[in-house]
Amino acid sequence: MGPIKIEPAKAFEEVLTTQRKLAAALKTLREVDDVDFGVTDKEAVYREDKLVVYRFKGERPPTAKVPILIVYALVNRPYMVDLQDDRSLVKNLLAQGEDVYLIDWGYPDRADRWLTLDDYINGYIARSVDAVADRAGVDKINLLGICQGGAFSLCFAAMHPDKVKNLITMVTPVDFHTPENMLSNWTRQLDVDLFVDTLGNVPADLMNLCYLMLKPVRLNQQKYIGLIDILDDKVEMENFLRMEKWIFDSPDQAGEAFRQFIKDFYQGNKLVKGGLEIGGHEVHLGNVTMPVLNVFAEQDHLVPPSASRVLGEHVGTEDYTQIAFPGGHIGIYVSGRAQREVPSAIHAWLAQRSR
Amino acid sequence: MGQSPNPDWMNQWQDLSRHYLNAWQTMSRNPVAMPGVAASPWPDGFEQWSRLFTSGGGAQNETIDRVIDSAKGYAAFMQSLLGAAGHGGGMPPWTELFRSGFGIPGADAAAFEHPMLRALREMQGQAAPGFGNGFAQALGALNAFRAGPSVPAANLGELKAWLNLPAFGLMREHQEHYQKTAVAWVEYQEQMGRYNALMLKASQRGFELFEGKLSEREQPGRQIESLRALYDLWVDAAEEGYAEFALSQEFREIYGALVNAQMRVRAQIQHEVERVAADFGMPTRSEIDSIGERLQALRREVRAGGETSSRGLAREVANLRSELAALKASIGKPARPAASAVQPPEAKTQPARSKPDLKAVSKPKPAAKVVAIEPALALVAPRHRKPRKAKRERNAKRAVAATSTFASRIAKFADASLGAGRPHALRKTKKKQAKADKAKKKR
Numbered sequence: 001m002g003p004i005k006i007e008p009a010k011a012f013e014e015v016l017t018t019q020r021k022l023a024a025a026l027k028t029l030r031e032v033d034d035v036d037f038g039v040t041d042k043e044a045v046y047r048e049d050k051l052v053v054y055r056f057k058g059e060r061p062p063t064a065k066v067p068i069l070i071v072y073a074l075v076n077r078p079y080m081v082d083l084q085d086d087r088s089l090v091k092n093l094l095a096q097g098e099d100v101y102l103i104d105w106g107y108p109d110r111a112d113r114w115l116t117l118d119d120y121i122n123g124y125i126a127r128s129v130d131a132v133a134d135r136a137g138v139d140k141i142n143l144l145g146i147c148q149g150g151a152f153s154l155c156f157a158a159m160h161p162d163k164v165k166n167l168i169t170m171v172t173p174v175d176f177h178t179p180e181n182m183l184s185n186w187t188r189q190l191d192v193d194l195f196v197d198t199l200g201n202v203p204a205d206l207m208n209l210c211y212l213m214l215k216p217v218r219l220n221q222q223k224y225i226g227l228i229d230i231l232d233d234k235v236e237m238e239n240f241l242r243m244e245k246w247i248f249d250s251p252d253q254a255g256e257a258f259r260q261f262i263k264d265f266y267q268g269n270k271l272v273k274g275g276l277e278i279g280g281h282e283v284h285l286g287n288v289t290m291p292v293l294n295v296f297a298e299q300d301h302l303v304p305p306s307a308s309r310v311l312g313e314h315v316g317t318e319d320y321t322q323i324a325f326p327g328g329h330i331g332i333y334v335s336g337r338a339q340r341e342v343p344s345a346i347h348a349w350l351a352q353r354s355r
Numbered sequence: 356m357g358q359s360p361n362p363d364w365m366n367q368w369q370d371l372s373r374h375y376l377n378a379w380q381t382m383s384r385n386p387v388a389m390p391g392v393a394a395s396p397w398p399d400g401f402e403q404w405s406r407l408f409t410s411g412g413g414a415q416n417e418t419i420d421r422v423i424d425s426a427k428g429y430a431a432f433m434q435s436l437l438g439a440a441g442h443g444g445g446m447p448p449w450t451e452l453f454r455s456g457f458g459i460p461g462a463d464a465a466a467f468e469h470p471m472l473r474a475l476r477e478m479q480g481q482a483a484p485g486f487g488n489g490f491a492q493a494l495g496a497l498n499a500f501r502a503g504p505s506v507p508a509a510n511l512g513e514l515k516a517w518l519n520l521p522a523f524g525l526m527r528e529h530q531e532h533y534q535k536t537a538v539a540w541v542e543y544q545e546q547m548g549r550y551n552a553l554m555l556k557a558s559q560r561g562f563e564l565f566e567g568k569l570s571e572r573e574q575p576g577r578q579i580e581s582l583r584a585l586y587d588l589w590v591d592a593a594e595e596g597y598a599e600f601a602l603s604q605e606f607r608e609i610y611g612a613l614v615n616a617q618m619r620v621r622a623q624i625q626h627e628v629e630r631v632a633a634d635f636g637m638p639t640r641s642e643i644d645s646i647g648e649r650l651q652a653l654r655r656e657v658r659a660g661g662e663t664s665s666r667g668l669a670r671e672v673a674n675l676r677s678e679l680a681a682l683k684a685s686i687g688k689p690a691r692p693a694a695s696a697v698q699p700p701e702a703k704t705q706p707a708r709s710k711p712d713l714k715a716v717s718k719p720k721p722a723a724k725v726v727a728i729e730p731a732l733a734l735v736a737p738r739h740r741k742p743r744k745a746k747r748e749r750n751a752k753r754a755v756a757a758t759s760t761f762a763s764r765i766a767k768f769a770d771a772s773l774g775a776g777r778p779h780a781l782r783k784t785k786k787k788q789a790k791a792d793k794a795k796k797k798r
Contacts, residue, residue, distance in 0.1 A: 002573065002578070003569040003570065003571075003572035003573045003577075003578055003579055004569070004572075004578065004579050004585060005578040005579065005580050006579065006580060006581060006582060006585065007580075010580070010581065011581075011582050014581060014582045014583065015430065015582070018426065018430075022422075022423075022426070025422075110643070110647065111647060113644065113647055114647055114648045114650075114651035114652075115651065119651075119655070123658070179602065180602070182598070182601050182602055185601065185602055185603075185606065185607045186601075186606075186607065186610055186611075188607050188611065189607055189608055189610070189611025189612070189615075190611050190614055190615065191611075191615045191618065194615060194618045194619065194622065195614070195615075195618055197622070198618045198621045198622045198625065199618075199621075200640070200644065213601075214601075215594055216594075216597060217590050217593045217594055217597075218590055218594055220425070221425040221428055221429065221590075222425075222586075222587070222590045223425075224421045224422045224424070224425035224426070225425050225426065225429050225583075225586065227422050228422060228426060231422070
């Protein structure tokens with residue numbers, strides 16, 4: 001008995017069905033509007049260069065006294081946290097009574113090529129935190145860092161513990177040298193000085209293609225084969241296009257910040273090994289003494305769980321909690337289960353610490 | 356392994372392919388001229404569909420392009436796999452397929468060509484129009500080597516040796532630069548060859564894993580019954596095989612060397628473009644970058660100064676106002692403290708009833724920036740009463756002490772106002788003042 005038992009007639013029917021779906025796509029695509037994103041109403045409360053800090057408006061005023069500032073990664077656009085009505089971390093946090101702010105980094109161009117990690121962390125983030133704290137009338141705020149933004153938030157909290165009441169990190173790399181970290185493996189022998197000196201800013205397309213190469217066949221081909229199944233479903237198609245737009249809507253990376261991030265984090269692994277200096281300040285995770293909630297995804301191919309879960313061993317706080325979410329790097333914001341579990345877990349954790 | 360294809364199955368397959376093509380043409384109502392049965396009817400069918408989607412634009416179209424590209428790869432892959440398996444449903448001769456040079460479309464090493472490398476090659480507008488092509492055209496002598504990996508390694512070595520010959524004469528510098536660029540290009544080709552060889556191994560590993568996964572499905576009930584299931588199994592195996600290599604030390608070294616080699620070529624080309632741009636009096640990227648760097652450094656300085664003045668100085672001014680108010684109170688004249696001023700602890704200890712010696716108070720002259728404070732000092736001029744001598748002396752001592760604190764704060768204020776980078780002039784002023792005070796005391 002062989003492993004393949006495909007009847008030719010059935011195979012033929014499969015291909016014909018695929019063709020029918022493609023035919024239906026012609027009609028569906030005529031009906032699909034240009035996809036929109038960022039569903040929750042918001043107002044800009046602070047601006048600086050290309051950065052804008054937004055405050056989201058819930059259906060009712062927030063009950064939390066201490067606001068949350070979301071610090072997203074530089075490598076993607078932050079609207080992933082508010083993608084659509086039924087897939088929004090922001091909306092769900094607002095519904096729980098939280099007061100939610102977000103840093104939108106904008107799209108760096110050649111004028112931003114010399115921005116360093118110091119400019120981002122001790123500059124942009126620090127001033128955004130001050131702006132949010134001033135507006136809320138508090139001395140400290142809650143920081144929610146996502147992915148690379150989580151690493152930035154850790155650095156900020158270590159250098160300015162007096163400004164952070166509670167720290168939440170989501171899918172955040174901490175130990176960059178774990179064996180499952182493919183991106184780290186690829187960057188270890190990169191001459192990043194030559195790379196940045198030659199390219200200036202690192203083009204977004206380059207970054208995107210690199211991410212696609214983490215799973216080349218699955219992300220470049222299999223995903224689109226799967227799409228054929230939903231080509232005749234307008235709503236599903238819109239959801240897919242929205243996600244697709246987000247995936248490829250990436251900013252260029254400011255050259256100097258990229259250079260330092262690759263050298264100190266990916267190559268030097270200094271966040272856990274020590275010796276990390278940003279703007280002349282030593283970054284020591286032992287100084288992260290405020291309560292920390294670390295949420296990571298168990299099937300994350302970008303930031304392997306092993307890179308995140310070690311955080312508890314390095315921070316100085318006595319109040320450390322971690323949640324392993326069954327899903328991937330993106331699923332942690334957009335899956336149905338994430339909508340139910342992640343915002344409520346964050347809210348409950350914060351509520352316990354606001355008493 | 357190595358079984359001959361089942362002729363009945365193959366005939367049936369050909370019939371279905373023909374039938375499929377006819378059905379598709381009817382359904383699309385867009386008959387295409389395709390005499391007989393195409394060699395690869397499934398992918399060709401998707402190709403026809405892709406033409407239908409070429410009108411219009413936007414993100415949807417881009418997505419559809421990707422879908423159709425993937426569908427074509429998928430269909431070609433399926434057709435080849437089933438062709439290979441067309442010997443009664445037994446284990447296909449995968450090893451034979453490898454030896455015959457990867458006849459399976461979409462399943463060869465090219466599937467793993469790193470998009471980063473592709474993007475770097477194709478990147479436009481950064482000194483290298485169409486990375487590889489532009490350079491090779493500029494160096495006609497290298498055109499023969501554009502094929503890269505197909506050039507034997509020995510030839511590349513010989514070429515490198517030739518390119519390392521010393522340059523002479525008036526154009527020596529230029530020739531040396533061209534030779535260096537050519538060497539960089541040859542090294543890049545060498546690294547590309549190493550990378551492609553590694554990807555070939557990854558692809559082969561994927562098929563080994565695929566065979567293993569297939570052999571696990573031989574029991575009834577676990578057999579693969581659809582094209583999609585077969586395809587998904589292949590994807591799982593291909594990804595596993597690729598991941599083994601992509602996480603290896605070998606990949607790290609080869610990939611790093613390849614990207615570095617490519618960057619060296621780009622840097623050389625940029626250098627040449629800059630030279631030509633300078634000849635034409637055009638601004639170059641280096642110049643613009645240099646301006647950008649200086650501008651960013653200047654912004655940091657300005658911001659550092661601004662932050663000190665906005666937050667630190669605001670507090671400092673509030674404290675100074677409080678002290679001033681306390682000082683006024685100490686000389687017996689009711690003063691109106693600033694509404695927002697916070698009384699600093701030391702101010703509370705100031706004597707509230709004495710009058711300072713006007714000369715002692717007004718002596719320390721702060722730097723120009725704090726001149727605006729001076730008129731306020733004038734307010735502390737004593738009223739012309741004549742207290743008893745002992746009391747007067749005691750009060751004067753207290754006032755001098757208070758003034759000394761005040762003066763040091765004013766100096767700090769001036770420091771901050773001038774910024775951390777320019778305290779020198781101020782230090783000089785302070786030194787001068789101290790010297791004068793000393794001399795006065797002696798007198």
